[in-house]
Amino acid sequence: MSGRLRRRYERLLFTYPPAYRRAHRDEMLSTLLEAARPDQRFPAPRETASLLLGGLRTRARQAARQSPGRLWTDGLQLGVLLIVLVNLGHALRMLFPLWIALVALAALAVLRGWTRTALIAATLTALAAARPLLPQVSLPWWLPGYGDWSAVARYAVPAVVLAVLAWPGVGRPPARSWWWLLLPAAATLPLAGDTWALAQAGLEIALLLGVLVVAVAALDPRPAVGAAVYLAPGLLYAAEESITAGAPGTLASGYRALSAALLVALAAAAWRIRRLQLTRRQP
């Protein structure tokens, strides 16, 4: 019984930063188990709320100690990671093995924090995607191309952001967990059709709203910066399509308006959080 409760409490401790968890996990679990009733099987609601909030606050304190440069680096890398993982999900549905390999290399390099390798792979994918629009660029036939600039945005934005991250003097971003690879894996599920596309868009908006809430609760601008970068290619696409193809349907318009509002809210939250951290640092 105690083992099961211990595992459930242990899962809740994942809201805390990894280094903090390593240092305090055992003593916190001991305290939680000593405070539990003998027949208790599930974490008490007030302990659950307290651990979730405590984890976010600990992250906030750690984020406040980071240098502004490091926060931007981490946030930008997080945004690029999201884009390249979604790109990998799209690539896995295509029948271009070498294209898949190139997109996968970009994703892997961003995931592990290898900025220069990621920049090379992302630049190649951006050039390959833009091939029909660049007659002077000669690329092999085994790479797919896109017919308009806006669709190229989701390959070009990572290349541009990675060029910033690879700039001399900019710190190396951290290696991220392998769990992130579940994102492109989920994109390979055999789901298609308007209903699925609508559910996917709704889920995306809900997740990004969740990111906004977490960023504000944890006073950590990084998730907000990452989510804002992630939204950028989609909005570039929407802007270009609105100009060339006219106004879209009600649902698409609603999705785009929500995405644009979220982008503004995320950027404002990131800026406000950083200002607040700097104000608190002053004696």
Added chain:
Amino acid sequence: MSAPSYFILAALLDGPLHGYGIIKQAATLSEGRVRLAAGTLYGALDRLAEEGLVLADRQERVAGRTRRYYRLTDHGVQALHREAARMDQAAGVVTRRLGSAATTPRPA
């Protein structure tokens, strides 16, 4: 100083305590008004340690469970005394006025 921080420091006045010991002692001292959840306790302990008011004293294993003991620093004892004096003075402002109001007849 927040109520949880005050009662955590007060709980440590008699000597080092581990996490659950602090929770029990804070509840006793506050007559059940301060019931610390683990997330609140460790968040407060981190802040108090950063401010140099408490210190991790030692660690031991009892019945397979890890217990880390915390103790007050000299700076922590002083901070607790200052806070107690401040609250005593603040309480006095109200209790003296309430006392004098009770003895002064109110105009009809």
